Amino acid sequence: MEPVADRRDGGCLVAAVRLPVRLVALVVVLPLRMLWDLAVVAGRSVRTAVLAPLWRGFVRAVTWLGRALLVTPARWLYRWVLAPAGRGAAWVLRGTGAGLARILGGVWRVLRGTGRGVAVAVVRLVRWLLLAPAVLAYRWALTPVGHALRWLGHRFLDGARWLYRRALTPLGHAGRRLARGAWAVLRALGAAVAWLVRWLVVAPAVALHRWVLEPLGRGVARTLRRAAAVVGRLLRWLVVAPLAAVGRVLAVVAREAGEALGHAWRIAGRISLVLGRFLATLLRWIFVEPVRLAFRAVLAPAGRFVRDAVLRPVGRVVRETGRAVGNALAAARVTAREVRRELRTALFGAPREAPVRAGAADRRELGGPEARTLGSSTTALTKD
DSSP states (O other), X not given: OOOOOOOOOOOHHHHHHHHHHHHHHHHHHHHHHHHHHHHHHHHHHHIIIIIHHHHHHHHHHHHHHHIIIIIHHHHHHIIIIIHHHHHHHXXXXXXXXXXHHHHHHHHHHHHHXXXXXXXHHHHHHHIXXXXXXXXXXXXXXXXXXXHHHHHHHHHHXXXXXXXXXXXXXXXXXXXXXXXXXHHHHHHHHHHHHHHHHXXXXXXXXXXXXXXXXXXXXXXXXXXXXXXXXXXXXXXXXXXXHXXXXXXXXXHHHHHHHHHHHHHHHHHHHHHHHHHHHHHHHHHIIIIIHHHHHHIIIIIHHHHHHHIIIIIHHHXXXXXXXXXXXXXXXXXXXXXXXXXXXXXXXXXXOOOOOOOOOTTOOOTTSOOSTTOOOSSSSOSTTTOO
């Protein structure tokens, strides 16, 4: 069997309300949906570009602060304060525990010896001061007194048994016969009273209910039911039916409005998606693609040309010039040093030189065959 489509009951009212409501809902919802989509895109951009880096930076900062303010001081405190203090406290506690164990062991041995002596003394005192007198008192005082009390108890029970048989039993039999006679009299009186109540009270009440009150109640109930039925029909046709019709109309309008808002929201989403894609494509072909083509076709070749034709030659010239200036300044420093040495020798004489080890060279002079001197022809000032 083919599945039956879920079709709601439609009529003239539904057909008349559905199309205008959906058109109005689409006109109202479309700007709101476009604003919602713009807000969603802006929120995603802000989250990606601003909130996520800020959150990562905040997490890193908090992590670094936690490590710097908590972990590192805690580690230092544990390593250099708590661990040595714990080891010292453990050593002190071990020593104290050993000393206390020895002291308590000696005290326990003393107390154990003293306790044994005290226990023996207490046992002997209790034996001769309590148990022996108690045994004598039980044997020579309590036992004869108990025998006498037992004899008296037997005599008392014999007297009570004789009193029960000779006096209480005849009195009980006489009381039972009196109670039976009184019960028979009371039962006869109760039967007479019940017969009087039945024929003087119950029978007239039953007759009154059956022949007077019950027909009257049925008539009143029938009248009230008919009046309630009339009032109910009037309320149904004058109040309930119009309210039900208005409620059905409002329910149809509310249902169609809700469905129209749902359809309008979905259609507005599709329109907003198409419009966003169109604007994105338009922005791409108007701005992004020309900029990319201009960069690829003009700026990149121009940059390469400027780099190869201008910047690299200028860089080589600058480097050569700097190298030449550096060589000239080095030669000038060497020449000035030699001139100062010659002047100092001419004015004050040759200084007393310390013995120099074989193979040692002046650290201030350039070593090797390329060292420049005042008389050599390798300097910039005396070079031919």
